[in-house]
Amino acid sequence: MSVLSRIQWHDKPVGGIAHYLSGARARFTIWATSGEQSTLPDGESPVMMADRERTVSLRSVADRGRSLEGVEGVVWDKTADGWNSTTRWTVVVRVVGDDERVDVMVEDRMETSDPARRVGIARPRVVDDLLGFPGRPRLGSLPLLSAPQAIPANGVPILINDVLRLPGRLLPAVVCTQPYGDDGGRWLARADVIAERVRGFANVFTLDREASWALRDRVGNLGVWNGCVRVYSSAPLDRESDGWRHKSFPLSRLRPSWTAGIDRVVETAAALSARLPTPPPLAIFSPSRGAEAVALDRTAALEADLAEFVAENDTLREELEERDNEVNRLRGHLVRLREELEKAGESHVYWGAKDDPGTDAPDTVQDIEEAILAAQSYLSEDLCLPEKAEHDLACLVASPRAAAWGNTAWRGLRALAAYARYRRETKFPGGFWEWCAEGFPEGWPATEKKLSMTESETVRQSPKFNSCRLLPVSTDVDPSGRTYMYSHLKIAEGGSNISPRIYFHDDTRGKTGKIHVGFVGPHYLMPNTQS
Structure with missing residues (x-):
């Protein structure tokens, strides 16, 4: 089963942990039952839905030794997508903490028998409900933004130092820029759509022309400008060779239709969120009986996946050996080329061509x-x-x-x-x-x-x-x-x-x-x- 996104935050529970857990359980139940119910007992409950089979699971947990309390809610959906094709969706909500701190995780998962199926990723709606509690939800030292934050030119140094280059940053940062030509504010509308879909697993910032030029002046080609959108991961942002870690989407990918381009931006940010580790307090959620039953049912599928991964690993190992041999051949070629240029008194040509000047075909x-x-x-x-x-x-x-x-x-x-x-x-x-x-x-x-x-x-x-x-x-x-x-x-x-x-x-x-x-x-x- 693929994890599409993993949304996490922590906060101080206003009113205490018992009050917070009670509210979280109620909001989850209302969302899971489409407003039909506000309470469900612990255990699994079938929920009638017009277009899917839905099962909702709830359970409360506690670790008295660490004074932690928690609640877990899981929604399993099964849909028939066409001839002999089914998709299983799972949303897992986990809330745990004490009176000083609460950790929340919402994980969106999918499994399908159709590998070609396209999935439009967005945060589950229950995220909005849970973020509606009073407080200041954060991941690490950064707050979770509910809308795009405009950064003026004089605020660019703060964006660079306190967000993009912040040590230990976990939240991806999506930076949207104003095109050089007038587009009637469509770039801001795109930013709003992106922010709505990535709420909880990325923060969105907007830069007008002056601000995007200021960013480019400070970080060079690691910046973003002229209508482009860039997803900055938590990877280093110091050298131009770091650029591939921060995916950029040119304006051409966002025209004439927004949908495909925005999908790619959201998928990139969601993939980064799915790799985040879960906070230690969430270890309180040992597998429930229902989860164990699902795990047993999926043993054969997991064994098949393991065999596939082993085969893929063997293939990648062979490719790596071939690449190593190829690199050695190319290094030999470069040595011979350098020697010939030195004989001709043109060694400066060899050393001058070391770096990509950025004006020709890119290296990567x-x-x-x-x-x-x-x-x-x-x-x-x-x-x-x-x-x-x-x-x-x-x-x-x-x-x-x-x-x-x-x-x-x-x-x-x-x-x-x-x-x-x-x-x-x-x-x-x-x-x-x-x-x-x-x-x-x-x-x-x-x-x-x-x-x-x-x-x-x-x-x-x-x-x-x-x-x-x-x-x-x-x-x-x-x-x-x-x-x-x-x-x-x-x-x-x-x-x-x-x-x-x-x-x-x-x-x-x-x-x-x-x-x-x-x-x-x-x-x-x-x-x-x-x-």
Whole structure:
């Protein structure tokens, strides 16, 4: 079961812990029963719902040795989403403390039989009810904001030092900026929507143009400006190499429709919250009988998950060994290049090219969407990648492996462009596989695990499978604007059917002299006999 978000805060319980727990129990019950009831007994209770099967569980706990009292509420929902597809939603609310301090956690979980299902993440409504208690809810030293906080230019140093670079900060900070052009205040409306959805697991700040320039002046490319939104994690924010840890969303991702872009912002902040450890007092909640029964029922599923993780771990270990070998080869190449430049009296060229100047193709990207944007911006002379080639990228961007997949995809796209350029300049007689096998520094691994230049006869002869591979291409290649593409890069192997694939057509000997990418997306959209 995936944890979508984990919302936590602590406060001083106004009126004492007994009063706070009584109110929390009542508010949870009202929310869980859609206002039908305000009290439920300890144990499990079925609740009638029109569109789902719902079970509500309540229990009170106490640790007399530590003078702690607590209450736990759990809602289990089961929905039928279509043919042979079900989704289980779980919201766990835990409140524990004494008369001096109360800790609250609201965890949103989901399990589905449809791995391609898109989920719109937002805080459960019960969070608003619980945050409605009098007090000053905080996580660490930062308060939980209920709305976007505007930061003027002269307040930027405070934002940097007391929020973004605050040691031990747990709450993600979402910074929304004003576009350079007039957008009628839509950027503020977007910030309001984001703040409503992330309430409890992130704080939202807004910077007008002057403030965003002030932030950029102080932190350089680690800042955010011109309508972009950036999610600052608790990772360091000192060097430009820290940038990938703080995900940025350009204005183009928020236009013309807000929905997809805002979903990505919320998913990023929620993923950060889900990794937070729970506070020690919550250990008071040992598994209830109902939870133990659920755990026993899920033993087989957990064993299957374990086997899958072990297999994925083996695959990743092999990839790491291959990468280590590749890094050593590249280091050898750099040493030889430096020696040749020194002989020519041009050693300054080698040392001057160490850092990314920020004016050319980036060394790294944040995710696969950014890899595509970089390819469209910097590789267009050798690579054609139309928007029609992009498929269901949202599930790839939301994955915990988004950064790894993005940078691997970026490497693959650069390899395709480098091959096209090399073919044009040298008339290399082989194809992409042969070029990669030569061991050029910009190449891609010429192995069956990472590269396939065709599909099986079964796939090509099956109308169901083959039709998926009829992909968009320039009309200079085919007047119909489509052609069958079987060659593809395997961005990741094993572990999930959402592992990315990049399908391409080699026209380096044709009219365009380019590589044409017709598909970038998850593996499940390219089914085969093993799907």
